[in-house]
Amino acid sequence: MTDSYDLVVIGAGSGGVRAARMAATYGAKVAIVEEYRVGGTCVIRGCVPKKLYVYASRFSELFDVxxxxGWQVDASFDWPTLVANKEKEITRLEHAYTSNLEKPGVEVIKDRAVVTGPNTVHLHGQGRDLTAKYILIATGGTPFIPKIPGADLAITSNEAFDLPALPHSILIEGGGYIAVEFATIFAGLGVHTTIIYRGDCLLRGFDEDLRRGLEAGLTERGIKLIYQTTIKSLHKDGDDIAATFSDGVTAPYGAVMFATGRAPNSHGLGLEELGVKLTPTQAIAVDAYSQSSVPSIYAVGDVTGRSALTPVAIREGWYFAETVFNNKPMAVDHSLIPTAVFSEPELGVIGLNELEAATHGDIDVYLARFRPMINTLSTRTERMVLKLITEKDGGKVLGCHILGPGAGEMIQLVAIPMGMGASKADFDRAMALHPSAAEELVTFKAPSYTYRNGEKVGG
Structure with a gap:
């Protein structure tokens, strides 16, 4: 049995769903193939459940202050309740995603798909072939698992949301978004938490002041940080898992989690056999319009290795549909993307960090550090950090970096004027909203320090 379509999408995550839905609204006959659950990593085992768990972990800190x-709080936490309520919410979202596909006529197929030709997709479970004028790969990414003895004893972010019980302690290997966010979650829920990282500070590539501020915040919350060290092997130690480190130390933990990055989920799709070009990281190489080296095959989202963020995948899926099915070529601009790390403290970032900006010419740096207002009645000493980086003399804003409560919400709004090419003078024209942390971004009077000819001046 062979069915013919204008478009077959492989992968029903955020990018694939948007592309399929938009293409169908333009009159295309569309099928989307998904072997697991509609919604993809973000909805099912990524951004959405992670943010819900971050909310859960923050209550303990609110109780502390x-x-x-004037409040006296006597609270207890029940892990199975959180897991069950999370499952209800992602099931609701899965149904909503499926409904949004079916309304414009997209056929949702639950199966594993392999690309067998430039215009052919084979369904493993059903044993039939689909033909399509275009094929879109939107299979996302998958957790990277180090090849060490005992690696199968560890969990990844895929399993962390549905543990049968919270461990008494956890060792998390990694230094990126996933590592610090899950460290925040587990520590906030009362688990003794350790991060082990091969580098000398977390969140490589972020602005240095935010990295060090996060480091201090995690330490204040009781999270232990082990730097310039890796896990060499794991083995069972009674009910625990013993981790042997690269420095020879062995220690037991209730659980071990790998947060060592994610790899493009391109394996086993039949792409290389068709001559689809892959990058050295096994991402699908695409042009500005998401077209691969085989003209009928496109790819969007994490599997392309461009920017592994859900809103980017959604935008790429949308623009693919506009380009291919609406005769309106559109290319996604990946140069100015806001991002947030939902750790405690939280980070929100857009644009160049200080060291990057200093290589672009003369810049001014505006920096503020202060206690969040919610902590001023308590003994907590943690500080917020807000940094604005501009071209010299009130010029264009090149970067904004925020550490502290609400950082993610603030940075989304900052992205709007920055996307319009706003200058420091434009920010200055905005009236401050008091009392708020964000008002610091429009009340900076003079640079904290500058860079002239690549050299830091002042500060």
């Missing part, structure tokens, strides 16, 4: 506002 509640007494300074």
């Amino acid at each position: 509640a007494s300074s506002f």
